[in-house]
Amino acid sequence: MTAHLTPEVRGLLSADALGWLDKPPLDPFIDGNWRTARSDTHIEVVDPGTGTPVTSYTAASAGDVADAVAAARAAFDDGRWSELDPETREEKLRHLADLLAADAETVAQLEALDTGKTLAEARLDIDEAVAVLRYYAGWATKVEGSVIPAPRRYMATGTREAIGVCAAITPWNYPLPILMYKLAPALAFGNTFVAKPSEQTVLSTAYLAQLCAAAGIPDGVVNVAPGAGATGAALTATPGIDKIAFTGSTRTGQAVMRAAADTLTKVSLELGGKSPQLVFADADLDAAIAGVMAGIWTNAGQVCIAGSRLIVDRRIHDEFVAELADRTRRLSLGHGLAPTTTLGPLISSTQRDRVNALIEQAAQDGAHVETAAELPDRDGYFIAPTIVTGARPGQSIEREEVFGPVLTVLPFDTEDEAVRLANDSAYGLASAVWSQNASRVHRVARRLRAGTVWANTYGVFHPTLPFGGVKASGFGRELGSDAVEHYTELKTTVIDL
Ligand code: NAD
Numbered sequence: 226m227t228a229h230l231t232p233e234v235r236g237l238l239s240a241d242a243l244g245w246l247d248k249p250p251l252d253p254f255i256d257g258n259w260r261t262a263r264s265d266t267h268i269e270v271v272d273p274g275t276g277t278p279v280t281s282y283t284a285a286s287a288g289d290v291a292d293a294v295a296a297a298r299a300a301f302d303d304g305r306w307s308e309l310d311p312e313t314r315e316e317k318l319r320h321l322a323d324l325l326a327a328d329a330e331t332v333a334q335l336e337a338l339d340t341g342k343t344l345a346e347a348r349l350d351i352d353e354a355v356a357v358l359r360y361y362a363g364w365a366t367k368v369e370g371s372v373i374p375a376p377r378r379y380m381a382t383g384t385r386e387a388i389g390v391c392a393a394i395t396p397w398n399y400p401l402p403i404l405m406y407k408l409a410p411a412l413a414f415g416n417t418f419v420a421k422p423s424e425q426t427v428l429s430t431a432y433l434a435q436l437c438a439a440a441g442i443p444d445g446v447v448n449v450a451p452g453a454g455a456t457g458a459a460l461t462a463t464p465g466i467d468k469i470a471f472t473g474s475t476r477t478g479q480a481v482m483r484a485a486a487d488t489l490t491k492v493s494l495e496l497g498g499k500s501p502q503l504v505f506a507d508a509d510l511d512a513a514i515a516g517v518m519a520g521i522w523t524n525a526g527q528v529c530i531a532g533s534r535l536i537v538d539r540r541i542h543d544e545f546v547a548e549l550a551d552r553t554r555r556l557s558l559g560h561g562l563a564p565t566t567t568l569g570p571l572i573s574s575t576q577r578d579r580v581n582a583l584i585e586q587a588a589q590d591g592a593h594v595e596t597a598a599e600l601p602d603r604d605g606y607f608i609a610p611t612i613v614t615g616a617r618p619g620q621s622i623e624r625e626e627v628f629g630p631v632l633t634v635l636p637f638d639t640e641d642e643a644v645r646l647a648n649d650s651a652y653g654l655a656s657a658v659w660s661q662n663a664s665r666v667h668r669v670a671r672r673l674r675a676g677t678v679w680a681n682t683y684g685v686f687h688p689t690l691p692f693g694g695v696k697a698s699g700f701g702r703e704l705g706s707d708a709v710e711h712y713t714e715l716k717t718t719v720i721d722l
Pocket of ligand 1: 397398453454459476478
């Protein structure tokens with residue numbers, strides 16, 4: 226089937242991306258084969274930059290999901306992956322990383338088309354996914370056990386073993402990196418895998434499934450069940466899964482955790498955020514403005530770590546906001562694939578309408594709403610970057626995760642007040658402190674309740690840096706050495722000497 230692309234978008238895609246879109250492999254990928262989904266639910270793949278349906282696929286049914294889990298179970302139980310020498314798993318994962326790196330530009334274009342993000346952002350996503358895969362490929366040969374000082378008549382060891390079948394349920398904002406945070410450590414330690422990508426962004430996951438097959442990862446080790454919430458719910462209800470790694474909204478995370486209670490499956494939850502950026506008067510203000518902009522306008526604000534609450538010293542509030550608005554006006558909204566675009570659309574009309582409703586509510590509640598930068602004169606799900614000042618703590622715009630390009634600004638008079646405002650949120654994913662006073666940075670960082678504190682920077686991700694939240698932002702850490710805890714079980718062996 227030829228993809229229904231507008232002439233503009235067709236002109237922005239490479240021959241390789243267009244060729245792939247002619248026949249995208251969007252069926253469930255089970256035991257090394259693409260199988261026709263057994264359901265009546267057809268889902269459109271929409272280009273958010275034009276609002277045009279590009280192609281469609283059929284969602285995996287509960288039966289398809291059960292088959293995917295059974296395939297992963299069989300692949301785990303017969304040891305075709307977990308019993309390989311660790312260096313063989315490492316080699317295959319490095320091969321997969323090389324294949325992904327070789328196709329990075331094609332995958333980045335598909336990701337920009339699917340999510341609406343700018344091509345520059347999509348390229349960073351694919352680079353990150355490759356880096357995470359290479360990092361965990363190295364871990365396959367690095368996990369060691371221990372000899373436990375049990376009573377002398379026993380020899381006791383602690384060894385790390387694969388858990389079994391791991392399932393991933395992922396959101397639409399960073400489809401490939403977030404999948405890779407889960408898939409790479411799971412596979413490195415010998416687990417098998419079932420992925421359920423967001424219904425809105427299935428392309429890069431489908432592409433990766435093809436590359437897994439090409440990299441010689443045995444059939445059944447990686448399986449994909451595309452579909453919406455019903456497919457995700459079927460996955461969480463299917464017995465035979467040993468761990469579910471979920472990234473998405475707090476509400477869905479709660480549903481996943483409830484379902485996991487019935488099957489007694491381990492879960493890790495990476496959920497929403499409403500992250501504060503604290504700017505003190507003694508900060509490098511130029512750097513702080515750049516950091517605040519990156520924190521909120523990146524990916525059009527559809528970022529779990531979006532620094533959506535600017536908490537700024539009252540003495541510099543007006544000057545800081547004026548300069549921020551001025552620089553924001555220079556952003557260029559447009560189709561993510563267009564080279565001039567620096568801010569893309571939101572994922573869907575539903576999300577755009579939701580964000581608009583929150584902005585209108587803020588204005589009705591008495592806040593001052595400033596629209597910075599022009600809306601483009603074109604179809605697509607655009608929201609102009611918006612700065613909200615004068616909101617009262619507790620207003621919906623100040624409490625709810627907007628997931629769009631909307632920044633709320635609150636002034637503070639003292640360091641204590643700044644910390645109190647920052648921590649006055651149901652969420653605790655990320656945070657930042659901007660100050661050139663080292664003692665203040667340490668003092669404030671210690672008091673912020675968040676999984677990550679950045680100081681004089683924002684949004685630094687690296688495969689070595691553990692990432693996750695506290696409070697309503699979830700629990701469990703992805704990336705870094707913490708993945709050993711999440712994707713292996715500790716076995717104690719006691720031998721009577
Ligand atoms: P979402 O919760 O709507 O969907 C996430 C995934 O869950 C999708 O694959 C969806 O199909 C699936 N799903 C929906 N209902 C389900 C159910 N009942 N059972 C199982 N699965 C179900 O989230 P979204 O709108 O795709 O993504 C945006 C949200 O994700 C935001 O809240 C954002 O903060 C969060 N997020 C968090 C992180 C993080 O690392 N903490 C990263 C990215 C996004």
